[in-house]
Amino acid sequence: MNFEAFEPLYEAILADFGFDRAADERARDVAAELATPFPLDRLGDWRGETVAVAGAAPRLVDDVGIARDADVVVAASTAADVLRDRGVAVDCMVTDLDKNPETAAALTREGVPVAAHAHGDNVPAVREWLPRFADERTLATTQAAPAGPVANLGGFTDGDRAAFLADHVGAGRLVFPGWAFDDPDVGPTKARKLDWAARLLRWLERRRGERFGVLDGRREAADAALDAALSGSGQ
Numbered sequence: 001m002n003f004e005a006f007e008p009l010y011e012a013i014l015a016d017f018g019f020d021r022a023a024d025e026r027a028r029d030v031a032a033e034l035a036t037p038f039p040l041d042r043l044g045d046w047r048g049e050t051v052a053v054a055g056a057a058p059r060l061v062d063d064v065g066i067a068r069d070a071d072v073v074v075a076a077s078t079a080a081d082v083l084r085d086r087g088v089a090v091d092c093m094v095t096d097l098d099k100n101p102e103t104a105a106a107l108t109r110e111g112v113p114v115a116a117h118a119h120g121d122n123v124p125a126v127r128e129w130l131p132r133f134a135d136e137r138t139l140a141t142t143q144a145a146p147a148g149p150v151a152n153l154g155g156f157t158d159g160d161r162a163a164f165l166a167d168h169v170g171a172g173r174l175v176f177p178g179w180a181f182d183d184p185d186v187g188p189t190k191a192r193k194l195d196w197a198a199r200l201l202r203w204l205e206r207r208r209g210e211r212f213g214v215l216d217g218r219r220e221a222a223d224a225a226l227d228a229a230l231s232g233s234g235q
């Protein structure tokens, strides 16, 4: 995914949450000062592999076997701790540094790549944590236009960004342990973020010609929101 393709959905997300594009761009520029280029082959070769994109819903503890059975495990945020605590090695972590940045820093030092996201509301965490990461294992990301070493491969929440990353590097089947879009225990903002995660995964499955079981029952609503956001963009 390149930014041009993602931009109409990025605009819709900015409008929905009232996020400021200029603030995202400033965050990206801070990350660009701190990061070094990350050639994606440092992730390893995921082409054709079954990639588990692990979310951090409470059900992840019951879905651990799905991750264990996959060829590659990409963990979103706190999913990395849940899986590692249960003996499942994580091949990559995707995070916006807001919950368990210590885990992310430690992973980079162990040689595990981490995609660290800079956005308008996490600049202090970017400044604090990127310098503590092993540079050569850190892929800095933005949701605005890419710049310098900071990439945008698509996506918004940690979990869907993980799926877009896997797609970008040629993953075969994507499976989704630890996802629950209708989680009664999340607050209203997180619930709205999860709605966007569902829409973005729906967009991704459409583009891939795949069907993600995690989207069963959600496709119609996701399509309506996507069609509204994409109308006029030719996608």
Ligand SMILES: Nc1ncnc2c1ncn2[C@@H]1O[C@H](COP(=O)(O)OP(=O)(O)OP(=O)(O)O)[C@@H](O)[C@H]1O
Binding pocket: 054, 055, 056, 057, 058, 076, 077, 078, 079, 096, 097, 098, 099, 156, 157, 158, 159, 160, 178, 179, 180, 181, 183, 186, 193, 194, 197
């Ligand atoms: N029920 C759920 N609760 C939380 N996360 C979920 C859920 N279902 C799927 N996910 C995915 O797991 C990811 C990691 O969630 P976690 O709560 O650890 O991180 P987070 O840092 O708050 O995530 P984000 O900043 O992206 O909202 C989310 O970004 C989301 O994509």
Ligand SMILES: Nc1nc2c(c(=O)[nH]1)N=C(CO)CN2
Binding pocket: 019, 020, 024, 096, 119, 120, 121, 143, 156, 157, 158, 193
């Ligand atoms: N500006 C901004 N961008 C984001 C935010 C956020 O809170 N603010 N949260 C995200 C995933 O939780 C992803 N991107």
